[in-house]
Amino acid sequence: MKREKKVQLLQGNQACSIAAIDAGVRFYAGYPITPSTEIAEFMAEELPKVGGKFIQMEDEIAGMSAVLGAALTGTKVITATSGPGFSLKQEAIGFAAIAEIPCVIVDVQRMGPSTGGPTSVAQGDVMQARWGTHGDHPVFAFSPASVLESYELTIQAFNFSEKYRVPVVILLDEIVGHMRESVTLPDPDELTIVDRKRPTVSPADYAPYQPEQDGIPTMADFGTGYHWHVTGLVHGENGAATGNPEVIDRQLTRIFDKMEKYKDEVNLYKTQAADDAEYLLVSFGCTARSAAEAVAELRQMGIKAGLLQLQTIWPFPEKTISEYTTGKKCVIVPELNMGQVRGEIQKYIDKGIPLYGINKINGEPITPQEIINKVKEVAK
Amino acid sequence: MNKEKKIEVNTKGCKACGICYALCPQGVLDKDHMGKVVVKNPDACTQCRICEDHCPDYCIKIGG
Amino acid sequence: MLKDIEKLMRVKRLPHIWCPGCGNGIVMKAMLEAINDKGLDPDKTVVVSGIGCSSRATGYMNFDTLHTMHGRALAFATGVKLAKPELNVFVVTGDGDGSAIGGNHFIHAARRNIDLNVIMFNNNIYGMTGGQYSPLTPQGRFATTAPYGNLERPFDICKLAQGSGATYVGRSTVFHTKLLTDVIKAAIDNKGFSFVEAVSICPISYGRRNKLGAAPQMMKWLKENTVNVKAAEKLGAEKTAGKIIIGELYHEAGTLEYTELYDRLITRVEEGGR
């Protein structure tokens, strides 16, 4: 698919949708919810143009289930939602994790809990993205802070999901999802696109959950003669449900360990004046934008502030955290929740370094001024 | 033709549910002391396959 | 015949987990007979199930099989079928799976008239979890969660399917196995949402508590309490009250199927139209 490189004015939700199609998505199923609906609308319009399918299901559980069914036929799939719908999708996200079905779920975060504030921004789903479904499982999550990042991280999300057979969440937020920026998207022909490994053995020799050297099994498309069994029950290498503790341990540990094993490969972040900073801000999504502005202003005032912007939220980038926080006078984490990322940082930061949060849950963004004030206060 | 051969029962797989010998219209099948199927009267079998179709455990095969 | 359909089973995974006398094995056999008789390509056949005793059937069938979540089989199956319409997609569901937790997906899949062959194993109870009442448990029957008798009125699930837009509806029982295979074959022939209620028996979690006897007695009950739809038409409502009506209950020919409509839409869009 060739596309002329030119500047376009795009919304974050749109950039995410375009990226999905560029990454090869040909199936969308979901249920509309603010502030994610533009993604469904875009897919309804664009997918048929590339021979893909869009279906509006009866609820989010159905949307998540339908994308998993489609993914098993060898199709790349996406669904999008927001808080209440993200809650409903959780059981099926667990199914994707245990059955190792590649899929991407966009959660355009809004204020919660419950109906909360449909058009109000929040970043309160960090922990739900990680632990929303029951049991120990892997899930990756990425949070874009700009329209271009929304495009880039969506491409990456698909590549990682296909490569590691893990459900991947894109944690957009109401601000980045709805914001418009001028961007120049890459020519899709120049992108690196990853597809899941398909089996090369004959159907008779196929063990659907026998990992290859990289820990990931190959995946046959439904309808190609492999006759394999997919189940949310714990299963052995042959795909059959099992009660054998040894096999269960081996399979569940392998699946869970995707978080640990591939965390460096999927670790994406950006920094701004972070190396020589005395006061390090760690932020993500829309709040990282305010933090970036704050850093620029603080530097002009002669205060050595810096920013570590996390793009990969899960697996949590613990090494990057300890690397960048070491030696800082203090670390400040602005986020639109009560400290979900700060709590993670707490685990990996040198205990001698003071760690502060700037937290807001009233549906308003954190302003650069609020961050500047906090840095000045702790710098005193 | 060996008439014994045309009713093949898998006693090991039989769960002794009683369906086949209750439904056999010809009294061909019976139960052993465990309630498992036994072929009592093979000559009477008409090969109607009622037993084969109703065995929930696929333990009876009729015909060659 | 069993020997003809063994190739469609994962024989190595037998014996199955079902209790002695459970009707699930009988329904599964009827399904495989129908698939075999219709000559469907096993490589192009997918069976999707939910959660419950009945839904474990996918583990024993030799196709691409998908054992999903409680109630969600139809939603998964919708994804499979829409993404790859060339596949023959079957759905195995229990009465609880398909009419309680999955009830919403049931009416919507039927409404879309998407080409799925849905077989509901109706044992009138939640078997897997030990005998709680389902939306298909008759009023007055006992269940672990209806220790004084069930107060709720059951669905007529075939009427619900028809009312929701299914273009084929049939019902048979595990006693009437030949008819069961026949209605499943007719369901396969129908290009659209086809629904078959297979009235089954659960001697363990339902029969015992309701003093219906063991499996052979439950079979006899099915024999004595069913009326073929053609006979029922002649007998009239009064004489068939309380009986299970079996046979082909509804067939609507000529209604366009959903994935076909979608393919037409794609052609239209590709030609630049709206």
Ligand SMILES: Cc1ncc(C[n+]2csc(CCOP(=O)(O)OP(=O)(O)O)c2C)c(N)n1
């Ligand atoms: C979300 C969810 N809720 C509840 C359950 C527990 N559960 C498993 S099977 C089942 C009922 C099954 O009954 P039915 O669908 O009639 O199938 P049967 O076992 O009778 O064949 C229930 C309630 C579950 N697995 N998942």
Ligand code: SF4
């Ligand atoms: S085939 Fe018919 S007659 Fe022969 S044993 Fe079976 S049920 Fe009886």
Ligand code: SF4
């Ligand atoms: S029907 Fe099958 S399982 Fe039941 S008694 Fe007969 S052979 Fe055994």
Ligand code: SF4
């Ligand atoms: S509990 Fe009932 S439905 Fe489940 S396997 Fe036993 S007899 Fe069959």
